[in-house]
């Protein structure tokens with residue numbers, strides 16, 4: 409309340425004038441990532457908005473982002489606790505939202521990922537890419553227009569299932585039924601609700617009512633929570649402490665002798681599951697959209713891949729150094745359409761001045777990186793609304809590219825995500841020519857925690 413109208417510091421951030429209670433929430437509109445990007449033009453690379461009672465700092469400059477999340481990690485490492493998150497996690501926190509136990513959990517998951525990635529992940533990825541291409545071939549052969557959305561989700565879900573629960577998803581399973589579909593919809597609902605900045609998250613006075621409302625309406629969280637809990641009980645029965653099969657086993661080994669830590673196990677599995685699916689799937693969907701839109705770019709990438717693999721019928725991760733143009737396509741996709749428009753929020757745990765003495769950030773601010781604002785920052789990216797992978801062939805442009813955040817709290821799944829994208833994109837291009845179905849495809853997206861285009865179809869031609 410108070411802070412909204414009083415001058416708080418000589419170097420306080422600029423920003424739009426707030427109204428009572430809502431602050432600036434009423435100005436955000438249906439596409440906050442666009443609105444806030446416009447505000448960067450008015451107020452600069454870092455500014456403040458009032459999300460109800462939450463003093464929020466929005467930043468879109470790579471140097472400031474590094475100064476905050478690398479140089480001043482201690483100040484910015486924690487997350488704010490928003491009611492949607494609090495409720496969704498049943499009051500417990502795994503990796504992505506935790507504060508007090510974050511360092512230990514992070515280290516553990518990071519080690520688990522390192523170990524798993526050497527032995528197993530590569531095989532999992534290889535199998536799943538094969539399955540993806542196989543199911544696309546059915547559409548190619550029948551000349552039926554192909555909609556990538558569910559297939560992209562099945563691809564990432566199968567990888568995460570195997571990785572977290574050591575569980576296979578049957579490929580004969582109809583993806584519109586069965587265990588995947590039962591999760592896809594609740595997960596989409598969760599992402600929509602988390603991303604939409606519900607008023608109750610930001611307005612302190614509304615919170616007690618808001619909790620009641622969440623309890624009554626937010627079924628999807630309990631569906632997903634039950635799902636994880638069931639797997640936990642099964643794992644407890646079958647675990648061999650000397651041979652962890654998956655991430656859940658590793659977490660059980662580490663945490664389960666302390667009863668208070670069991671929620672951390674469950675919640676961390678859930679976090680990885682939620683963070684690892686929709687993000688990567690969305691990037692595959694965007695890729696498909698851009699390829700059918702830009703046949704000349706697709707052709708250039710195809711020629712490069714074909715040359716790299718020679719007579720092989722599969723692209724491997726080890727081909728990556730030979731495909732700079734495809735590597736640039738991966739970067740350009742996340743620049744133009746960041747799949748997590750604001751990543752996850754951070755919180756300042758003390759007052760601090762950054763930017764060479766220019767910008768004062770008060771304690772307990774919510775900090776958002778505006779990934780769209782970053783990708784559209786004209787200081788770094790010329791003609792930002794144009795899709796042009798070749799901009800990343802110029803080394804200078806790699807520096808401001810940071811779609812996974814930076815510093816110790818950046819995305820823990822970034823190399824897995826990059827591997828998944830590489831293998832999916834390259835093998836799709838090697839096998840198919842993605843063609844427009846005869847009318848332009850809209851790249852309109854609905855705002856949520858992850859951004860993907862509305863459903864569309866493409867034609868698959870054999871290469």
Ligand code: HEM
Nearest residue numbers: 503504683684687688751752812813817818819820821825
């Ligand atoms: C293209 C795909 C992806 C993108 C663009 C992405 C982006 C991000 C971003 C921006 C953050 C917030 C970083 C910060 O707070 O500064 C984040 C956090 C996180 N991501 Fe990803 N991510 C992707 C895929 C994945 C995958 C595949 C996994 C799991 C295997 C994953 C797991 C996580 C987790 C657990 C966190 C929270 C880390 C923490 O709080 O310590 N992400 N991601």
